[in-house]
Amino acid sequence: MKQQFYTLPLNFAGVMQKKEHPTCTLQQSVAQHLHLIITTAFGELPADERFGCSIWDHDFDNITSTHKIKEYIRQSLLSSIERYEKRLFNVRIDLIIKQEEVGGSIHGCRVKKKISITITGWLLATNEKFMYEDSFFTGPLSYQLI
Numbered sequence: 001m002k003q004q005f006y007t008l009p010l011n012f013a014g015v016m017q018k019k020e021h022p023t024c025t026l027q028q029s030v031a032q033h034l035h036l037i038i039t040t041a042f043g044e045l046p047a048d049e050r051f052g053c054s055i056w057d058h059d060f061d062n063i064t065s066t067h068k069i070k071e072y073i074r075q076s077l078l079s080s081i082e083r084y085e086k087r088l089f090n091v092r093i094d095l096i097i098k099q100e101e102v103g104g105s106i107h108g109c110r111v112k113k114k115i116s117i118t119i120t121g122w123l124l125a126t127n128e129k130f131m132y133e134d135s136f137f138t139g140p141l142s143y144q145l146i
Helices: 012-016 026-038 054-058 066-084
Strands: 088-104 108-123 129-138
Touching: 026 066, 026 108, 026 129, 054 066, 054 129, 066 088, 066 108, 088 129
Parallel strands: none
Antiparallel strands: 088 108, 108 129
16 A cells, blocks of 8 residues: 655645645655754654754854754754654764855845755665755744745
């Protein structure tokens, strides 16, 4: 039996009206779940306070060295992925943290910390190589539009 994977966000109004919810591939489902883990702070999900990662513990941290922050985040992500994303194995996480100018015409330019994340591993169901890339600006969180 082939499994169905549903896109995020879930449309509960449509489900209650017995409409079909859009589906996605296994790769897309894993990518959406990884994005959810990365963008969730520990304690944000009341049902399981361990869900998420520690990126947001260091959101405004300008004192701790970048190397230490990078290792904390990498270990936190690896632990959460191993705990909550069982469809992947042999997971590897590469992080790049750098300062980058962001801004617009209204507020001018400012420097923010950018975290680029590459997660690689293997899909358990198909034994295919899997790669997910994402990047965020912190202090406060914002997404880079691609």
